[in-house]
Amino acid sequence: MVRLLTHNLLACHVKGCTSNNFPLQFQNVQIELREADFNADFLKNFLPKLEWKALVDSAKDLGDTSLPLEQPEMLDDEFLKNLHHVLLEIHVEEGSMTCPNCKHSYPISNGIPNMLLAEHEIG
């Protein structure tokens, strides 16, 4: 169920692939929407760790355009609700994530991303 929160933290880690290796591009995805408990503190704690543009673009790829292009200064309720939905309620169940740089593709199956590398891909 790769959620966008997780997706925002994962970069390609193939040996030598160190630039333009994030964000991974979703492909052939199957999505499920599932409600999660709203927790404003959690969101606020996490905000500084997010790569905003990657989040907005990836949400758009999955059909959600509720987030502003620039991270707002004021965290009002509506913004937090949208952020909550994007980060935690969109689940990618099947498909894959491809590195924009080396094109390595990480499969997602039953909601579990497989980020394992083969022995010739590790540093």
Place this chain on the structure above:
Amino acid sequence: MSKYLVVFAQAHQEFRVPELESVAQLYNFKISLSDEPEERDPSRPFMIIELESENHVRLLAKRCILIKSIYEFYGRGSTYEVLHLRNRAKRHMWERYIPETSFKFIVAAYNHKIPQHRQKEVVESFAYMGFMGKIDMKTPEITLGCFEEYATRNGQTRERHEGDGDFLQVYFGRLIEEGTARPLVQLFDVKKRSYFGNTSMEAEISLLMANQTLACSGKLIYDPFMGTGSMAYPVAYFGAQVMGSDIDGRQMRGKQTTPGVFRAASQYGVASRIIDICTFDVTNNPWRCGGLFDAIVTDPPYGVRAGAKRLGRKKELDADRLALYHEHRTNPRPDDSPYIPPTRPYELSDLAVDLVLLARYLLKPGGRLVFFLPTVTDQYEEVDIYTMLCDGMEVIANSLQDFGSWGRRLVTIRKVTSELYPPPDFSIRDSEAQDETQRVPAHRHFREKYFQGFKKAEEVEAENLSHLP
């Protein structure tokens, strides 16, 4: 500060004080324990602690797995005479209950059973308190507890009531709160869980680990060796969000379509707090940056049940493997088929060093690493723990779970720095080529020692010789 009498469950005694201190830190209140070794002797079920308010008593009773109940402390003594003298001196603490409060008396003993007739005598000996309210055994307004503590009689046979009255100490107080966290041990019982495996951690220990992480709502907690997810459930139950990973997806997924970890989490109503579970080797991890987690809680592999592995060092693929690999790439399937990267062993003492470095990178400042380190009882020395530390990481608790010739230590380490450190490089150390002056920790080569039954080096050698023709 006022004094309270804590009645503990007699289990995992070394975990008791760290748990009290963690819960106090979690809720940000002061707790003061006596420095006298006798007063904090973990083999005794009673301990007097000092707190600033009754509200703090309730918080401890709500979160500490090892607490059975907490009483407002009125007095104690080696005889009833002494106890009564002290209790009379505390009249100001109980006189407001005299006129019309309904009450109940509990008289109990540790390591002994007090005969009925003497229980009655004990209750009567408190008659001077002059309580006028009615006795109500079912729904009293207050409960008074009187506890006699006897020396252990392990291995000694005796008559049922023999030695009655020969107690070490007797304690008296008013019940404030029964421990409500202890029943969680039943709730999280592994055997009643919809998904578990042979690596699952027993419920009580998982709960104690969860308390060491300071889990609460708003936090994000990570298990890099997640397996069947035993620690994720209590951590999520306490309100935290959880991230997990394992080199072997089958451990987290099991055999059904819905991954096992999610099935078990649903059973506890916390599925939505398991943010994600990912398959990867933690020594080749895809985390984009550090400073992500409030805590890392884990039971690392040490090769006894689930081997410590990491992706292999062989760089070139042979033709067959390459074909398999390409098949997997073009036709991705779950990670158990058809391509599984080869792995090689991962020495426990190397893993421990790497884990602390990884935690320093991935934790937020002030975050905690909570993990088990198996070790050999005879050879262990406290410095072993320090062989795996690095700058910015401090040990704050180290509690032994004793299995005889070996044991495992629950180690809690705090990130005390806000400096940024790079991710560890997980380089393969030549573990044999070591500085001779350095102590070799007892947990080094734990796997081999385990399978040799923790024999001394000479014994092993003698045995090897005996196999010679």
